[in-house]
Amino acid sequence: MEGWRQDRRDRLLSLFAAQRNDGLGWRVTATLGTGGISHDTLVAPRNVSGAGIEVSQTWRNAALAATARFGAAGLPQQYEARAGWMPIHPLTLAGTVRQTMYAGERTGVRAFATAGLTLPLGVSARAEVVSQHEAQALLVTTDRLQRTVDVAGWIGFENRLLTIEVGRGRRDPFAPLGFAVGISKVDSLNSTPRTEFVAVHGSLRIAPGFRLSGWYFDPVVGGGDFEPPRHGLLSLNFYSKFWRVFKSGIFALRGEVAMESWSRATLGGLQAGAQRAMTGSSFANTNLEMQLASVTIFWSVSNINIMRSSYVTGLGYPKGVQQYGARWFFTN
Numbered sequence: 555m556e557g558w559r560q561d562r563r564d565r566l567l568s569l570f571a572a573q574r575n576d577g578l579g580w581r582v583t584a585t586l587g588t589g590g591i592s593h594d595t596l597v598a599p600r601n602v603s604g605a606g607i608e609v610s611q612t613w614r615n616a617a618l619a620a621t622a623r624f625g626a627a628g629l630p631q632q633y634e635a636r637a638g639w640m641p642i643h644p645l646t647l648a649g650t651v652r653q654t655m656y657a658g659e660r661t662g663v664r665a666f667a668t669a670g671l672t673l674p675l676g677v678s679a680r681a682e683v684v685s686q687h688e689a690q691a692l693l694v695t696t697d698r699l700q701r702t703v704d705v706a707g708w709i710g711f712e713n714r715l716l717t718i719e720v721g722r723g724r725r726d727p728f729a730p731l732g733f734a735v736g737i738s739k740v741d742s743l744n745s746t747p748r749t750e751f752v753a754v755h756g757s758l759r760i761a762p763g764f765r766l767s768g769w770y771f772d773p774v775v776g777g778g779d780f781e782p783p784r785h786g787l788l789s790l791n792f793y794s795k796f797w798r799v800f801k802s803g804i805f806a807l808r809g810e811v812a813m814e815s816w817s818r819a820t821l822g823g824l825q826a827g828a829q830r831a832m833t834g835s836s837f838a839n840t841n842l843e844m845q846l847a848s849v850t851i852f853w854s855v856s857n858i859n860i861m862r863s864s865y866v867t868g869l870g871y872p873k874g875v876q877q878y879g880a881r882w883f884f885t886n
Contacts, residue, residue, distance in 0.1 A: 560594035583608045602627045602693070615640040628693050631655045646670040654688070657695050662688040678710040680719075690731050702726035718756030725749045730778070739869045740823035740830060746778030763794045780865065782819035782832050787812055806845040813838050822866040835863035837871075853878040 566587045573579030585608075590601040603626045610619035616639045623632040631654070638648040647669050654662040664686040671679045684704045689697040706723025730743040752774055757767035770786040777783070791810035815836040822832040838859040843852045856875040864871045 561592050562590070563592075564589045578612050578614065581608075581610045581612070583610075600627070602629050604629045628657060628695075630657070630692055644672045646672075656689055656692070660689065660699060662686070662699055664688050676712045678712070678719075680708040680710065680721075682706050682708075694731065697731060700728050702728055715759045716756065717758075718754070720752075720754050722750070722752050725751070725776075727776075739825055740866060741826065742824045743779045744821060744824065744829075746781075747776040749773050749776030749778065749781075751775075751777075763792055764790070765793070766790055777819075777821065779821045779823050780832065781821065782816040782834075785816040787814045789813075804845075804847045808841075808843040808845075810841040811838065812841075830869075831867050832865055833863055833867055835865065835871075837863070848883045850881045850883075851878075852880070 564587070566585065568583060568585045570581060570583040572581040585606045586603075587605075588601065588603040590599070592599045604623060606621060606623040608619060608621040610617065612618075617637065619636040621632070621634040621636075623634075625631060632652060634650065634652040636648075636650045638646070640646050647667075649667040650665070652664045654664075656662060664684070666682070666684050668680060668682040670681075673679065682705070685702075687699050687701045689699050691697050702725070704723065704725045706721050708719050708721035710717070710719035712718075725746075725748065727746055727748045729745045732742050750773070751771060753769065753771045755767075755769035757765050759765050766789070768786060768788040770784075772783050772785065773781055774783075789810055789812040791808065793806070793808045795806045813836060816832070816834065818834040819832040820829065822830040824830065837857050839854065839856050840858050841852070841854040843850055845851075854877045856877075857871060857873050
């Protein structure tokens with residue numbers, strides 16, 4: 555990345571009223587948000603804002619929700635409906651339908667449905683399908699809508715110590731948008747063919763407060779740019795509310811160290827029509843969160859090991875990138 559700098563500011567305010575404090579009953583949530591980019595070396599300053607309202611009703615074996623989002627300065631309008639139902643104890647059904655009105659009189663539709671079955675001995679099965687006629691980017695007015703249908707199936711196992719889920723899926727082909735202007739070594743992306751993948755994710759409780767978790771993804775058929783084979787992440791995290799010291803539960807601490815790794819791949823984008831390759835690399839990240847009553851303070855660092863590796867041959871990767879902030883949740 556050459557000479558690409560920017561300042562970004564996001565603000566989000568959410569207010570809600572609920573019938574009960576256990577999650578059941580009706581709930582109304584209103585959200586206001588703004589986002590802005592300034593001091594960018596490539597694009598002019600930009601500010602967008604939006605508002606949304608959600609009304610939901612939750613029973614013990616079913617849930618319904620309707621959401622409306624309204625945008626300004628180019629943000630689209632969205633209307634969404636969600637539903638979930640457990641008609642009998644082992645079976646769970648859920649789905650979402652969303653309509654998006656983009657600039658340029660474009661209307662996108664996305665539908666998601668899933669069905670899960672709980673089996674004896676901690677075994678479960680789940681199937682999901684996503685059908686959409688959508689744009690990839692909210693603010694790119696030249697982005698055309700593309701129709702895709704993706705399906706996947708999962709088999710899981712869960713007990714007191716171990717949770718694991720193994721799946722296989724298929725994604726329809728699509729044509730991605732071009733690459734960011736400020737990255738001179740990659741100027742465009744290849745079209746992605748129909749892809750079949752295998753994936754695994756799970757977690758293991760190794761000691762009180764300590765958990766080992768991770769995921770693995772491999773596009774065994776097809777695959778696109780920046781989707782390398784044998785791509786995985788392994789994470790060790792610690793979480794404790796320190797009940798013996800703070801009996802009221804106002805203090806909690808969470809720490810995580812993660813290692814992400816992938817093998818070499820030929821699809822690392824295009825530069826002047828020439829195919830670039832991805833390097834086989836590993837990066838370590840850390841995350842620290844501290845909760846003090848209703849305030850959560852967080853600090854995360856990416857590429858903490860300051861490796862010289864990169865995603866793409868000849869293209870550097872930021873070293874020791876830090877993000878920090880606070881989240882505050884309060885009621886009256």
